[in-house]
Amino acid sequence: MLRPYRIGILEGDGIGPEIVPATRTVVDAAVEAAGGPPVEWVPLPIGTSAIETHGSPLPDSTLAALEGLEAWILGPHDSASYPEAFRGELTPGGRIRKHFDLFANIRPACALPGVRAVSPKMDLVLVRENTEGFYADRNMAVGSGEFMPTPDVALAVGVITRAACERIAHTAFDLASRRRKRVTVVHKANVLSHTTGLFRDVCREVGRLYPSVTVDDAHVDAMAALLVRRGEEFDVVVTENMFGDILSDLAAELSGSLGTAASINASRTKTMAQAAHGAAPDIAGQDCADPIALMLSAAMLLDRVGAREDVYFIDAARRIEDAVRATVAAGIATPDLGGTASTTGFTEAVVQRLRA
CATH class of the missing domain: 3.40.718.10 (Isopropylmalate Dehydrogenase)
Known part of the structure; x- marks a missing residue:
């Protein structure tokens, strides 16, 4: 048996x-x-x-x-x-x-037959780094990434490390190599140049180890618009924690419903x-x-x-x-x-x- x-x-x-x-x-x-x-x-x-x-x-x-x-x-x-x-x-x-x-938080967004969808041909997977970024509950071994030096000022610490970027990038590229062989790296390096810039650059470095996979990248605000306009064109999307949380919910609704x-x-x-x-x-x-x-x-x-x-x-x-x-x-x-x-x-x- x-x-x-x-x-x-x-x-x-x-x-x-x-x-x-x-x-x-x-x-x-x-x-x-x-x-x-x-x-x-x-x-x-x-x-x-x-x-x-x-x-x-x-x-x-x-x-x-x-x-x-x-x-x-x-x-x-x-x-x-x-x-x-x-x-x-x-x-x-x-x-x-x-x-x-x-x-690794892995979230597919694929339209189901018979379910009304804004993007009925969408079939992508969003790969979200799950331990860093700007989410206060995940930044620190002890304590919170949010703090208030005065009652009228609130600060948050965003953490991006090479090691975490590398392992989530490998997750995304390995997945893409078994799908349609395309990875889109989402960041905001035009403003958060050191943190999300590091994320983008490390993902591209890892991408060179997967020559069969095409790599491109997009700013997070542009990516939100692109998902609405032509979401069916994307295969695997990899991004940091907060961006991934937002974009994965958007993609779920575009492909049908958060309930699916x-x-x-x-x-x-x-x-x-x-x-x-x-x-x-x-x-x-x-x-x-x-x-x-x-x-x-x-x-x-x-x-x-x-x-x-x-x-x-x-x-x-x-x-x-x-x-x-x-x-x-x-x-x-x-x-x-x-x-x-x-x-x-x-x-x-x-x-x-x-x-x-």
Whole structure:
């Protein structure tokens, strides 16, 4: 018998307890259809339920358990609803990213058949450096990158290092070499010449190691306009943290919806599937949340695991992508995409295609 592969599962808050089990069901069906080793799921507490049972939204026991895993699926968190004592802390997802140095945030933006999109031919992947830039929760080993010398002055420190630029550039160029062989480096070197200029220059240096890949670059403001005007022309886009956060949400909406936007956070050895959208507490418990983003995030996770562990998982990833696309193309979708299907109904339709 094939050895089970262990994957962590963290439901989170809001719609998490609905879309995470739905994703688990789809992964199980896809792995079974591919003939691969079964998944041994490792449930771990996080979020509001963890505050109630463990006194923390991210218990030390959860972090310790993740140390022993290579992959896990994280549901959305609603840190704004946590008790006051926890609101000033890093979010659970942020703590996990920082603890495990998940330096690459990889976000595809690909239009789904049957979904209205501003850019229906868009098929790009945005590769975002996830540990530096101007985001205060990621700049420092201890403390914050934001500070106030007086009550009326606020400052932020942006950090760009050659080492971080090199590893995210290799991630982008390796991905492009398996796609349409084009990388666009996004920066703002005309103003932030030392920081984003270093990012641009290091990415171009790494690009010379991939002669089959074409490299170009764009200022971030121009790139936003280009995504709107001719987003279908781009293949892999690599950029720093804050620019990547903004552009990936823009690309997701242009290609259809943030509700369908897949995302993984990864290091060289660990992968976390985490949809780009939030916890949507206003629709929690109504069985109407769209599980597509997390399902496609899980497919990305399986593809990455398959490259290291077992090719069956690569096959399972493709099966999930194909089944989701076929289900939406058949007119089965949740209300956010103009459909009438429930979360449960949509999941059942995907599973039926996987088992057909």
